Amino acid sequence: MARPSFRTNFDPCYGEAITVADTVQRITAPNQSAFTFYGTNTYIIGDKNVALIDPGPLPKADDICNHLDTILTALKGRSLTHIIITHTHMDHSPLSRELANITGAKTYGQGPHRNARALHLGEINLLDAAGDKDFVPDVFLKHGDIIEGDGFKLEAIFTPGHAMNHMAFALLDTQYLFSGDHVMAWATSIVAPPDGSMKDYMNSLDIFAERDETVYFPGHGGKVEKAKEFVRALRAHRKMRETAILHRFRKGDETIAEVVAVIYKNTDKRLHGAASLSVFAHIEDLLDKKLISCQGTPSLEAKYAPIV
Ligand SMILES: [Zn+2]
Structure with a gap:
């Protein structure tokens, strides 16, 4: 890794x-x-x-x-x-x-x-x-x-x-x-x-x-x-994180909170707010690449689903 x-x-x-x-x-x-x-x-x-x-x-x-x-x-x-x-x-x-x-x-x-x-x-x-x-x-x-x-x-x-x-x-x-x-x-x-x-x-x-x-x-x-x-x-580190996020949605996660709970499970919970924003930044990129979709307007609370 x-x-x-x-x-x-x-x-x-x-x-x-x-x-x-x-x-x-x-x-x-x-x-x-x-x-x-x-x-x-x-x-x-x-x-x-x-x-x-x-x-x-x-x-x-x-x-x-x-x-x-x-x-x-x-x-x-x-x-x-x-x-x-x-x-x-x-x-x-x-x-x-x-x-x-x-x-x-x-x-x-x-x-x-x-x-x-x-x-x-x-x-x-x-x-x-x-x-x-x-x-x-x-x-x-x-x-x-x-x-x-x-x-x-x-x-x-x-x-x-x-x-x-x-x-x-x-x-x-x-x-x-x-x-x-x-x-x-x-x-x-x-x-x-x-x-x-x-x-x-x-x-x-x-x-x-x-x-x-x-x-x-x-x-x-x-x-x-x-x-x-x-x-x-x-660069590789960010790409790996993007892949991990996409993987979580493919596994059935729907929200940023669910993704953060798994991907950042070893990170201090006080940093989960900042981690959520980082995941959201990746999600905007994934939406842009049409790899995931969002119900309604993308936000920290919205629900997401994989397209492929
Ligand atoms: Zn600075």
Whole structure:
């Protein structure tokens, strides 16, 4: 059974800028949680005139250190030229406003927050609070755009799925890629409707699989090494889950709750809510491929049946 080898050993070194590669520093924000691991990684790229990827969340009064202060200390004696956003979730983009005000740097991103699809009648977006709806980039990025800085070039790679405006960034002429929350070493990425889309997520994995970078710096946790292998394993893992879900419907399960109870029987019950959203994301893809059908509007509570 193909399973990616996740790596959960990570030292966040809160309050410090850590050099993770030549001209790349990482600062981890102290917003640790079940979904953010040790917190959001902010990256600084360059030497004197630098770019920054993902400023992170707004600091809270009871944080063990102030992430904005740590960033500003790391930038001392240097000039910030670009503030780049991988996607507009609350743990990545909100601090961009204050940082832009202080430094005068322009913000770069794919666009404002948006859902993968319109809400169905009566549907509630469980992840609504996760979106930073106030973010509008100064510069809108398209797939393939090159951001030129002082001594470095970053290529924007459009990778929707986890979030529909997700961008990753390759540091050209190196083996490094900033993968945001699309591919991370510590866990699979959350793909949950209507915020995200499994079909887009899988296509975006293919985009990574075709690239040559070997080391990824993700939005949470430590670097991904042997990246191509890891992406292949992630892909196989998702495909296996899709097959398992389809199998459950063929066995007579009708609801997401029934499928989750079997497929996630070894998972902590507190995570079954998140698991249900992940199964729902696969179900949308299976409906799209006409492998299953739904009685009425697809939802977390609806009944499904196999077509073949
Ligand atoms: Zn994140």
